[in-house]
Amino acid sequence: MNDFGRYGIWISRKHWPDDAGQTASAAQELESLGFGTIWIGGSPPDDLLLVEALLAATSTLKVGTSIVDIWRSDGARLAASHARIRAQFPGRFYLGVGSGHAPTAEAMGELYIKPLTRLRDFLTDKLRDVPRDERLVAALGPNALAAARDLTAGALPYLMPPAHTAQAREILGPDRLLIPEQKVYLGTDRDQAHQVARRMARTYLAMPNYTKALSRFGLNPSDLTGEGSERFLDQAVIWGSDDDIRAGLNAHLDAGADQVAVQALPLDPTDHLPRSEWRRLAAILMPVSES
Template sequence: MERRWGITVPFQGLPLADQRELITELPDLGYTDVWSAEANGTDAFTPLALASAWAPKLRLGTAIVPVYTRGPATLAMSAATLAAAAPGRFALGIGTSSNVIVQRWNGIPFEEPYKRVRDTLRFLRKALRGEKVTENYATFQVQGFTAGVVADPPPPLLVAALRPGMLRLAGREADGAIINWLSADDVRTVVPHVHEGGPDKEIVARIFVMPDTDADTARGVARRQIAAYMNVPVYRAFHEWLGREELKPMWQAWESGDRKAALAAIPDSVVDDLVVHGPAAHCRERIQQYMANGVTTPAIALMTQGDPAAAIRALGLK
């Protein structure tokens, strides 16, 4: 398997229209992939469409597109369009997202997440091959949809997964899993559940990185991000499953409404486990630890403040 070195786009701190030069440079820096995210910033597909034109050697992936916020047919059309524009270079990553994004921001009930991902995955398998789909799934119905654009080959399908049920689904019915907000050591706990579906499954990991940043600054930024994520129910449940008892004081303070105490309760050791920081060479070594433990495709997510260019160049493999 080709060694992959991915990065998350678009880059924060730089207007989207001004990112062409930096994205064009990525292959020369040793990057093989760009992976998009979708929360409250850009959508998942537009930055990849731009990257496809700006740097035709790069592989493109979504990590992730929520299965609730687009109808199944619309999601299939978006994926097929990008796969046709970049033949053999696009992977579609789907997932539940969270109750915050789905229900609070989009007004869509966040119900039966496992079944919704499973049903969407099964629909996409057929739709992206150009099959006519008429099916009553557990969480939605599709009557007579046939995609008007069919990419050759169809894109691989990846599932964002945290705990065993979804991890096993990713291994059993998808082409791999996308994992997030975990330490290099946690990878050893997570990956075997995916590999129950086969040893060749792709494991994409979004790894949060702050290169060439002093420890106090890095930990201050990281604590705010950790508090924002780890108090979302799906991520709290994930870290409870991982046995991260050190976060209990933070959860208790957050539940009581004391945000300042919650931040202060996050130990340095947890911050250092979940966010890679320090000299760029050290950061590259830490990312490679994730790969040694089972990640096949790192998707570096920069948390650096300001212009990202220096950090991107410092983390490159060339």
């Protein structure tokens, strides 16, 4: 089932430039570097035009959404976009969706009540025409992972350690896709690595979905408050030597992942495509993936 390759790239939609030529160039470079998939985060819009542009610019690269937030999405429009892209690029697009977080739902005038029920209904009603083997779920807890197993091709965990990957594989079983996201900082300076990690942590540690899931894997409330403890930061963002980076990513593969969706976090916080980091990652990882 897995022809994704060992490593994909996770990148938020907000980092992609408006210029079509720059977008195409970046996608082509990722394909040439040997990455199997681009995973688009940040809840891309229902029209999925970025997905279409990335696929059109490449020949073998797969593209997935990680994720489309169901609270922001019009299901009918999303399903129609999937059908349009599937017709043009069969077998190369995976529609990842998720139940998001309370602030998102409330911003849309919704109450964040029974999000998993809402997600199940979205999959079985709004996305009923999307083939099961072409849709995935952003799943963290056991119940969400069970829904991914029962209703989709698999799961796209985010911000979780390899121990979660192992547990997720047990719940999903052997025949579902499991593609966790993992953040990396390509440097050996501890202070810089923690600076980058804290910038990320402020957002996610304010969301109970993440803190509840993380607390199942050896982290306590003091680790998951504010910008996070050093123990959390070192788990959430891999950094160090090339061997450290490689080992940290491969720990997910060893725990049962089919692919790791690597999110490179540059020291510069400006929104941009981290193309130099992607090149460095390829140099670190691809000899291993080809051996």
